Amino acid sequence: MEKERYIVVLEDQQKNSLKKVENELEVTITSSEFLSSENRSHDIIDNDNGVLYKNLGILVVENMNEAQLKSAVKNDSNPIVYFEKEREFFSADELSIINELKKQSTDLANKITELENYIINKPLPQKSLVEMEWGLKALGLGNSLYTGKGVDICILDTGLELSHPDFSGRGIEGKSFIAGEDWNRDPNGHGTHCAGVATGNIRLDNGKRYGIAKDANLKIAKVLSDAGKGTTSSVIDAIDWAITKKFRILSLSLASAVKLNDAPSPLFETVGARALENNCVIIAAAGNDSSRPSVPKPVSMPANAASIMAVGAIDGQMKIAKFSNAGLNPSTGGNVNICAPGVDIFSSYPKNSKNKSGNYYAMSGTSMATPHVSGLVALYMEQFPEKTAKEIWELIETKAKPIEGLKYRDIGSGLIQA
Numbered sequence: 001m002e003k004e005r006y007i008v009v010l011e012d013q014q015k016n017s018l019k020k021v022e023n024e025l026e027v028t029i030t031s032s033e034f035l036s037s038e039n040r041s042h043d044i045i046d047n048d049n050g051v052l053y054k055n056l057g058i059l060v061v062e063n064m065n066e067a068q069l070k071s072a073v074k075n076d077s078n079p080i081v082y083f084e085k086e087r088e089f090f091s092a093d094e095l096s097i098i099n100e101l102k103k104q105s106t107d108l109a110n111k112i113t114e115l116e117n118y119i120i121n122k123p124l125p126q127k128s129l130v131e132m133e134w135g136l137k138a139l140g141l142g143n144s145l146y147t148g149k150g151v152d153i154c155i156l157d158t159g160l161e162l163s164h165p166d167f168s169g170r171g172i173e174g175k176s177f178i179a180g181e182d183w184n185r186d187p188n189g190h191g192t193h194c195a196g197v198a199t200g201n202i203r204l205d206n207g208k209r210y211g212i213a214k215d216a217n218l219k220i221a222k223v224l225s226d227a228g229k230g231t232t233s234s235v236i237d238a239i240d241w242a243i244t245k246k247f248r249i250l251s252l253s254l255a256s257a258v259k260l261n262d263a264p265s266p267l268f269e270t271v272g273a274r275a276l277e278n279n280c281v282i283i284a285a286a287g288n289d290s291s292r293p294s295v296p297k298p299v300s301m302p303a304n305a306a307s308i309m310a311v312g313a314i315d316g317q318m319k320i321a322k323f324s325n326a327g328l329n330p331s332t333g334g335n336v337n338i339c340a341p342g343v344d345i346f347s348s349y350p351k352n353s354k355n356k357s358g359n360y361y362a363m364s365g366t367s368m369a370t371p372h373v374s375g376l377v378a379l380y381m382e383q384f385p386e387k388t389a390k391e392i393w394e395l396i397e398t399k400a401k402p403i404e405g406l407k408y409r410d411i412g413s414g415l416i417q418a
Helices: 015-025 066-074 094-104 109-121 134-138 190-199 232-244 266-277 366-383 389-399
Strands: 005-010 028-031 049-053 058-062 080-085 088-091 152-157 173-176 217-222 229-231 249-252 281-285 309-314 338-341 345-348 360-363
Touching: 005 066, 005 232, 005 266, 015 028, 015 066, 049 232, 058 232, 058 266, 066 080, 080 266, 088 094, 094 109, 134 338, 152 190, 152 232, 152 366, 190 217, 190 345, 190 360, 190 366, 217 232, 229 232, 232 249, 232 266, 249 366, 266 281, 266 389, 281 366, 281 389, 309 366, 338 366, 366 389
Parallel strands: 028 049, 152 217, 152 249, 173 217, 249 281, 281 309, 309 338
Antiparallel strands: 005 058, 005 080, 049 058, 088 229, 345 360
C-alpha cells in the first residue's frame, strides 16, 4: 500500500492537547527537539508514529482516516485547526518543469520537446564573461560595501557539491531530509548552482565575480532528491530545523503548481508567519509554469503564501522571463513580491555530463532569481543588524526599482537593489 502523509496544523502544543491528538489519531507523537542526524524524522514517521515540528506547531502523520481529521477540525475543543495531504515539490528551473510536464500531458508532448531542445541546445550569448554575469550589475552590487558577513543563509534544495573548489574551507553546515541521500553531494546540480548565486564569490577559471554574499554563513538543507523532487514533510522538517538553528534567511528554489483562483494553503501561511515571528524570512521561487506572453500562470506554492517572499524572474533585457509566474490570484492570495535576474545565470555547478564547461554552468528559472534575493537580503541584514526580518523585508521592497513597461502582477515592487 502506498504511503499517504498528512500535514496537520495545531493551535497549541500543550501537553494535554497533544495527548488528545495522540488518543484521537491513535499515534505516538515525537517532538522535533529529539531529532538528530541519527534519529531522523523520515525514520520515525509511520502508521503508528508522527513527528511534531515544535517551532512551527505542525504535525506530520501517515495513513490517517481523513474523515477523522475533518471531524477534528470542526471540533472546537480539538487543537487540530487544519490539515492537507502531502504535496510534491520540484526544483524551479526550466528543465525540471518541462520533464514533469512530459509525464503529465501527452497533449503537450510536441511543444515540450521543442522547448526542451531549445533550452538544452541554445547558444550562450556571444558576450564576454564579464557581461554574462549581468545579474550582479542589474542589482547595483558594484558599489556595495557589504558581503553578508555573519548572516546565515540556508539553501533548501538538492544539496551542495562540497567538493566544488569554490566551497572548500568554508565550514559549511548541512543536513539531509531525504532518506538515503547526503546533503554534501549534489549529482543534480540545482542546489549547488543556487548556493553559488547566493554565497559564491569569484570564478576560479577567469577571476570574474558571480555570487552575492561571499562572507555569509552557508547552510544546506537537502529537501529535494537527486532527481529534483521533494515533499511537503521534507520541506517542513527542514524549515523547523533551520528555525531551531536560528538561521535568518531560508532560500527555497522549489515550487508546486497551483490552479487559477486556488487559495494559498493555510499550512504555508502558518509556516511563513511563524518563521517571521522567529526573525527568519522565507524567500521562494514564484514558479515557471508560464508560457509568455500568451499564457501566464499563477504563483506556485509555497511562494503564494502572503508570509513568504515570492520572487519572479527577468532577463538581461529587463523583460519578464517567458516562464515566470504572475500574481493572477490577488483576491485569494499569490502575489509576486519582488523580481530578480533569472535567465542565463552563471554559477557554480558540479562537473558532470550536462556541464561541459568545468565548474560553472548557465541556468534559467525563478530558481535562479530566488538566491539573488536571498544573497541581497544577507547584505541588508549585515548593514542593519538591529532590524527584524519583517523590517528587512519591507526595506527590500521599498528599495526595489520599478521596471518601465512591466506590470506589478509580474514583478511586484520591482527589481531588488543593493
